[in-house]
Amino acid sequence: MGRNISKRWTNHNRAGHLSNQSRLGSGFRQRVKRELSCELDSRFPDRSTEVEEAELVARCEAAVHLLEEQQCMMVAARGELRVGRARASALGRNLREEERHFLEELKRRSHKITLLSRELQHQNVTTTTLCHELHTARLKLFQQRQSTESGAEGEEEPRGKEEEEEEEEDEDYEGAGSDWLLSPPPPASPDQQEARHKRRVSLREERVRACVPQERVTSPQRPHSMPDPALFLVPLRFRLLRLNRPNRTQDGEAVEDEWEDIDDSRVHRRVDMGAGEGETAL
Structure with missing residues (x-):
């Protein structure tokens, strides 16, 4: 019971103390306001509330x-x-x-x-x-060319033999005397004439083929040396023999023309085997 009374008394004291503090605070604030207003009035004696209101209105x-x-x-x-x-x-x-x-x-x-x-x-x-x-075609062409060159080398031997035979015949003509130029040639059999004609044509074709550049046949190849020009020169004795030979034989047949047509794939020319000395036959 005593404890409850003491608690109530402490609470009452606290409430009174708080109320006193609030009163003191309000009194202090009012006093500060009065002091500030007195100070403003002392500093600005001409200032009035209307002016302040006008300034406040302008600011607003x-x-x-x-x-x-x-x-x-x-x-x-x-x-x-x-x-x-x-x-x-x-x-x-x-x-x-x-x-x-x-x-x-x-x-x-x-x-x-x-x-x-x-x-x-x-x-x-x-x-x-x-x-x-x-590449395969070129290789085949190269092999064919090698084979043809080897065949041509193999054919050079019989051609050399034929040339030797012709030289022997020329020597026989030279040993016959000084009147062989004016005498007519001995008659030959048709078989011999045909064989001689074929051999002469084949020799001419080979010589013409040797003169045809390789670029016109296949493609640009390695340059070869110039063929011997002596093969295309006609000795003086054959030229004189052609001039003194009669135009017709005893049977009335025409003598074979010295001009021959050579048709070698792309080459169409006439070869004169009776050209003057010092001139080529093409």
Whole structure:
């Protein structure tokens, strides 16, 4: 019981103490206000409430105008912000559209590049095959040329023998005397004439082939030395023999013409075996 009374007494003291503090605070504030008002009145004796009210009204109006201007500026800024957002959205749409077109073009070009790479690979394979075929053809042509050259070398021996026989016949003509130029040639059998004609034509064809450049036949090859020009020169005795030989034989047949037609694939020329001394026969 005593304890409850003591608690109530402490609570009552605390409440009185708080009320006293609040009173003292309000009195202190009022005193400070009076002192400040007295100080203002002493400093500004001509100042009145009307002037203060007018100043306050002017300040309020200035603040209102400032607020209105700021409000207008905020509205303009919001409009600009709205326009900027619209532009940004339009630019974003344009960028997305351009990106889509770029991706489509990139895809199309990549597909085209793939097709071109396949075509190029196919052409490379074809080129490789053609190069291999060309190399094989050149090798075959080189082998054929070697075989023909070896055959021509093999034919040179009988040709040399024929030339030796012709030289022996020439020596026989020279040993017959000084009147062999004016005497007619001895009659020969048709078989001998035909064989001699064929041999002469073959010799002429070989000589013409030797003079034809290789570039006209196959392709540019290694240059060869010039053939012996003595093969194309006609000795004086054969020229005189041709001049003194009769135009017709005893049987009335015409003598074989000294001009022969040579047809060697691309070469169409006439070879005069009776050309003057010191001149070629082509």
